[in-house]
Amino acid sequence: MGSMSLIGVLHALLHSCSVPGILALSAAALLCALAARLTFSRRALRCFNQPPQRNWLMGHMGLMGHNEAGLQAVDDLVRRYVHSCAWYLGPFYNMVRLFHPDYIKSLLSASANITFKDKIFYGFMKPWLGHCLLLQNGQEWSRHRRLLTPAFHFDILKKYVHIFNQSTNIMHTKWRHLLAEGQNSLDMFEHMSSMTLDSLLKCTFSCDSHSQGEPSEYIAAILDLSKLLVQRQHYLPHHWDWLYWRSEQGRRFRKACDIVHSFTAKIVQERRSQLKRQESGKSHTENLEYTGGYKKKDTDLIDLLLLSKDENGEGLTNEEIKAHADMFMFAGHDTTASALSWIFYNLAMHQDHQERCRAEVRSLLRDGETQDISWEDLSQLPFTTMCIKESLRLHSPVLALTRYYSQDMKTPGDCVIPQGCLCLISIYGVHRNPEVWTDPEVFDPMRFDPENSHGRSPHAFIPFSAGPRNCIGQNFAMAEIRVVVASTLSRFRILPGPKPVRRLYQLVLRAEGGVILNVEKLTE
């Protein structure tokens, strides 16, 4: 039938129909178009395993919660499909879930020019984190990454060890008071969050906020934002901004953003004024000793943001500075708090490993003059570091990353992920894949003994991601974690808490009701 005659038929149909008839016809036409689009786009993923769907329209949407049951369902998926599977998020998004090192290698190593962050997992963070490194793409990301990298140089990290000790000591003083009052069941997440925030503020913003002293409005707002983001991802109507910002959750999101933004803006403003005062007291050359836009001595992250210039002499705008500051505040404290909480959980559940770590730390400290951990000590804690890595494998703070690519991406087995398709790189799945790890659910630090690591793919252990977009704060985090773990085990014994811990994934791995553990003071 020619196109003219088809239009003629439609005209005839419309003329002969009543208004409800026309509406029914339009709805049927829309449904047909949607079905054709769905069938066509999903056919492109037929090379991948197809787990049973909820229904044709919603696909797999809502099948996997972010709680204990949801994470166990991911374990089943990995056991069953081993490397990857297709996953349909309602009628609009098609995704491939990948959980094998060989399948994620080329995706994580791809150049930043073809790799993009998507709207549902990252775009919803924009009102909170703005145009920051974590959410940027392409050339803009490359330029900012170059500007920020010097802030994480080892020479700078070395100076932070003193601050990590200081913040840990404050937390331990708090613990001693609580234990003296008879409170020995402590929520690790609560204590680790305020301690890592305290450290981060001192290291990167030269700011002593006394955040360990009282409940923090900022931390409560971060918790709320994490919860609201996950709820939004799972509720399709809220993917539309228009609807979301009119909803109760949207309003709560805005309010929490306001709290977080004013907290960071105040810190940036204070440091800016301090810098101005310092600059007016010194000669220009003395103060601005740049190396590629970066001042070598006594520069912390906020100075870098305020003073940096690229090769064209261009600095960061006010908006960019605020966005990066918000990002470092979140990415730098919540992830590390999660890592530490789960390390203490795993050591509480495995007293033999805890004792071995303690013996290692005590023999190191006995030779030193102070009870503080030094930069040099960090490389003298091999077994403790193995326990930390094993905990990061089993309880990785970030469970998954998502990306899409501006070109088709090949995977082993001659499959192709079509350009524009969402890819979910499951850190959780890779870390618990029985093809990669024997008895993956068992906490066994000896996996990370160099003797036992031969032949393991470098993409089998990726708590900090890998490739060009890996975590910029990885060495900062590992140094802080080692100081906190070593110092804590030398002074306290950590024991299982009163109730079983149930995992909950809200941007980082948390637990329902917190990670409650019992703490016992040791004689020093």
Ligand code: HEM
């Ligand atoms: C145990 C602690 C940490 C873990 C497990 C962790 C994990 C990660 C992961 C998996 C990514 C990749 C995210 C993605 O591609 O979507 C990432 C990126 C990032 N992390 Fe971390 N992180 C930790 C600590 C830190 C710290 C302490 C900082 C800063 C002080 C930091 C700053 C960042 C930034 C800025 C990015 C974005 C990098 C980019 O896109 O170029 N992280 N982190």
